[in-house]
Amino acid sequence: MPELPEVETVKNSLKLRLIGKKIYKVVVRYPNIIAYPSVDDFIKGVGGKEIRDIKRRGKFLMFDLGDSYLLSHLRMEGKYFFKKHDEEINKHEHVIFDLGDMELRYMDTRKFGRMYLIKKDMVNDMKPISELGLEPWDEGLTVSYLKDKYKNKKLPIKSVILDQSIIVGIGNIYADEILFMGHINPLKVASKLDDKELEDIIKYTRSVLNHAIELGGTTIRSYTSVDGVHGRFQNELAIHGKDKGVCPICGGKIEKIKVGGRGTYYCPKCQKEKV
Numbered sequence: 001m002p003e004l005p006e007v008e009t010v011k012n013s014l015k016l017r018l019i020g021k022k023i024y025k026v027v028v029r030y031p032n033i034i035a036y037p038s039v040d041d042f043i044k045g046v047g048g049k050e051i052r053d054i055k056r057r058g059k060f061l062m063f064d065l066g067d068s069y070l071l072s073h074l075r076m077e078g079k080y081f082f083k084k085h086d087e088e089i090n091k092h093e094h095v096i097f098d099l100g101d102m103e104l105r106y107m108d109t110r111k112f113g114r115m116y117l118i119k120k121d122m123v124n125d126m127k128p129i130s131e132l133g134l135e136p137w138d139e140g141l142t143v144s145y146l147k148d149k150y151k152n153k154k155l156p157i158k159s160v161i162l163d164q165s166i167i168v169g170i171g172n173i174y175a176d177e178i179l180f181m182g183h184i185n186p187l188k189v190a191s192k193l194d195d196k197e198l199e200d201i202i203k204y205t206r207s208v209l210n211h212a213i214e215l216g217g218t219t220i221r222s223y224t225s226v227d228g229v230h231g232r233f234q235n236e237l238a239i240h241g242k243d244k245g246v247c248p249i250c251g252g253k254i255e256k257i258k259v260g261g262r263g264t265y266y267c268p269k270c271q272k273e274k275v
């Protein structure tokens, strides 16, 4: 599943080729991809619009079409490809944007991806964007913000850090890296984190995600970005996926446990729970 850094990489690749392009027509071959509004309204609303910009919010790509945003969530396997009009359409290409000189095709073997078309002035007040927490780089992400959000959370921090309604963009791999760098035990109850630990979560969330974006994300699972750029961040993971490995800090054995059903890697020595 593409995570925030991969979506950021896809966004940047798409921007290079799509800004200023007009969408002459859109063909929807698998209606369930369109979550909102109806397929007919989506087709009418997108047709004839120019792509002015592409932004990202959480793991949503946001195509700025002037009066509205086309939101696209890739979920498990969604990908975009540029193709010529006469190139054969394969059965996994579900939404086809006619850009005049070429086509942008949305391909999704699992069909879990979703698109929305929402008026700009409504976008922050409507699902799915209204449900999202702060971006990692938002100025509002402070120790007091996290303290307030975590104060009633009796779950392990590993589960709570994945909660997209608090901070967006921290997936399972990145969560392990952030907690490892902050020397925070993944099982520690979120409401019990002290100020230093909250500060470290903010600091390392930003540094881990920044670094992953620089390297184009990870390619764990079958993810590739639009131009086939392979993420290199997976080569730099310190802890995730390293069971039977040794901790790069203390040389101790890295352990794998399940927290809230998610595979979790940590160093029991460096991330010892302080009581």
Ligand SMILES: [Zn+2]
Pocket (backbone or CB within 6 Å): 247, 248, 249, 250, 251, 252, 267, 268, 269, 270, 271
């Ligand atoms: Zn260690």
